[in-house]
Structure formats: C-alpha cells, structure tokens
C-alpha cells in the first residue's frame with residue numbers, strides 16, 4: 022500500500038496492511054503457515070531477541086499473515102499499532118494486562134456482552150484485579166467510582182444486546198481528567214460505524230469473530246492502541262514506564278514511544294500469555310474485512326426495516342433499537358453514530374417468555390445460534406444462553422431481560438426476514 026496518499030475508509034478495508042508478497046508477488050496475503058523464521062546470522066538473532074531490531078522470530082509472537090491483519094485493523098481504527106489474538110475475550114485480558122496488578126480495579130459499564138460481565142465479575146479476581154460496574158449514562162457516578170487504584174474505564178460503543186450506545190466523548194473526558202485510559206469494545210459498531218479513537222478512546226478492543234470477519238468462520242480478537250496516552254505521566258503504569266526486568270531493564274514507553282503498548286503486548290503479552298491468533302484465522306479475517314464497507318450499511322438498513330416492522334406489529338410489545346425514535350439512546354446514536362446503530366437488537370412479544378421461546382423455535386430462516394455479526398440472520402434468547410451466568414438484575418441492567426429475544430440481522434433480502442418473523446409470530450401468538 023502507498024502510505025503517502027490519504028485513502029478513504031472503504032479503500033483501506035481492501036488495501037491497508039497488505040501489498041504483493043515480497044518473495045513471490047502473490048497478490049493475496051499468503052497464509053504463512055510457519056512456526057519459525059530463519060535468522061540471517063547469530064548477530065541478527067540476538068538483535069531480534071533484544072528488541073533492537075523488529076522481525077519475525079516465532080509465531081507465538083509474530084507471524085506475517087497476522088501482522089498484515091494487525092496493520093489493517095490499526096489503519097481502520099486510526100491507531101498507532103494493533104495486536105491480534107485468539108479471541109475477543111483474549112483481547113480484553115491482553116488490553117488490561119499491561120495496566121493492571123493485584124489490588125487494581127477497572128470501571129466497567131453495566132451494559133456489556135454477557136461473557137464480559139462474567140469475565141470481569143469473577144475470572145479477573147483470580148489475578149487480584151476487580152471491576153466496579155457503573156451505568157455510564159450517570160457521569161457523576163462514573164467520576165465518583167474512580168479511585169487511586171483505578172487503571173481503566175471499559176465500555177462498548179454500541180452494546181450487546183440492549184440497543185444501548187455509549188457517549189464516548191463524555192466518558193473519554195472523565196478518563197482524561199483522571200489520567201487513566203478509556204478502553205472501548207468496538208465489536209458491534211465496527212470502525213465503519215464508530216471510530217472510538219477519534220472520540221478520545223485510548224485503546225480499542227475487538228472480537229474479530231463477529232462483523233469484522235462477518236461470516237462465522239473465525240474466532241479472533243484485536244487490541245488497537247491510539248498511541249496517544251502518556252504512560253509516563255504518573256506512576257500508575259509501571260509495566261510501560263518503569264524498567265522491565267524480563268527485558269534487561271528496558272523501559273517500554275521510553276524506548277518505543279507511541280508504540281509502547283503494542284510492543285509490550287507482543288513482547289510480554291503474547292510471549293507469556295500465549296493467546297496467539299493463528300495465520301489461517303488471520304487470512305479469513307482479512308478476506309472478511311475486504312467487504313466490511315459493503316456489508317455494514319446493508320446490515321444497518323435491514324436492521325432498521327425489521328425493527329420498524331416489529332415495532333408496529335400488535336403482537337410485539339417492545340423493540341430496543343437505537344435506530345428507532347422510541348429508544349432512549351436515539352438522539353445520542355444520531356449524534357455520535359450517524360451511519361447507523363448496528364444490526365443487533367432485542368424485542369419482546371405478547372405472552373412473555375413462553376411465547377418468545379415458541380417463536381424462536383418456529384423461525385426458519387433465522388438460525389438459532391450463540392453468535393452475532395454473521396451474514397446470516399441469527400436469533401437467540403439471551404437470558405438463558407449468553408447472559409445466563411448473570412443474576413436477573415445484571416441481565417436487566419445489560420439489556421438481556423428474561424422476556425427478550427435478541428436478533429442479529431444479516432444481509433439477506435429484508436422482505437424474506439420479515440416474512441419469516443411474521444410466520445413465527447403467528448405460530449407463537451396468532452395472526453397479526
């Protein structure tokens with residue numbers, strides 16, 4: 022790719038991070054299915070291991086196919102650097118790892134993917150970390166929750182599954198005032214609908230499993246660093262600002278500047294946690310991202326049509342989609358997410374839980390699966406699946422109340438989707 026011309030987003034989805042293969046001219050990024058890379062000589066090997074020279078050593082740390090994907094997602098999010106890893110959940114641990122230590126905490130939005138609530142409520146405690154959950158619509162509560170041990174604020178841009186959107190600039194300002202990074206999970210919006218770094222986020226995390234790959238073939242994650250946070254401004258982030266004993270006393274921030282977080286995530290994070298993405302997965306995700314600019318507008322257009330149809334149907338009691346004027350977050354969505362509020366939402370039908378489950382079973386075109394962001398339309402009952410480890414109170418707070426059904430709208434013809442919903446509603450509740 023030529024770096025000297027400013028390319029638009031849709032062009033970057035096809036070109037960023039890739040060019041003809043230097044060895045063969047192969048125009049598509051090859052799957053470098055190799056564990057290791059031959060050193061030129063002993064001195065070269067020593068320089069690579071000492072981080073004095075950047076290059077390939079071993080695929081737990083770096084791999085050319087994965088590197089191409091890292092460069093592409095960094096370009097799409099407007100970041101200084103990116104690291105890919107084995108899943109979205111791995112990305113969350115990898116994002117927190119350089120920032121945290123025993124006794125430290127994060128402030129997390131109450132409205133998050135169910136698996137993330139579980140990871141933050143229970144699993145991170147094993148590392149001595151903790152999370153305080155705060156409703157990010159209440160900025161005073163957010164300010165009040167930050168204490169001397171807080172090392173980050175974590176939220177989703179568009180959140181899973183309740184049709185909630187976060188006011189990222191307002192939250193970023195509070196993070197700035199506190200001298201801590203804001204981490205935004207941009208999985209549901211993708212950089213086509215939202216670029217959190219432009220709104221003040223420090224780090225962006227992705228489940229590449231979802232819309233970025235877009236076809237349900239890959240489990241993967243990414244952390245993108247804005248490169249803008251001053252890790253040395255306080256003594257809060259010693260992993261990045263202080264001498265690193267496992268690298269001969271090198272200071273990451275002093276040595277790598279705006280790439281400090283990215284280098285740390287590879288040289289320490291991937292080296293020691295080993296949550297590596299495989300090159301074949303990276304290849305599929307690169308393929309998927311090539312059509313992101315085409316797919317996302319279609320997802321949004323379909324979601325809007327289906328949500329509007331459901332909302333006017335007398336058998337439906339509520340639809341939570343930020344693209345509808347009835348949503349409490351409609352105005353925020355219009356202001357901050359002008360290209361659309363994604364394609365995931367929930368709705369409730371007359372007859373509550375029992376009718377909802379009956380309807381899920383009657384759907385033919387929608388696939389009943391624990392996934393989202395596929396080209397195919399998907400349906401799930403969140404409370405008994407993705408959000409089942411949560412208390413009912415947590416389920417309600419994260420928009421996955423027991424009576425709600427979640428839809429992930431695909432890129433099919435919307436008339437077919439509506440016809441399928443119509444026949445399933447008829448089976449569950451009766452004719453409309």
Ligand SMILES: *Cc1c(COP(=O)(O)O)cnc(C)c1O
Nearest residue numbers: 108109110134181208228230241
């Ligand atoms: C799916 C998802 C995750 C977790 O990603 P995996 O790739 O399944 O580990 C995190 N955040 C959001 C918003 C998700 O939808």
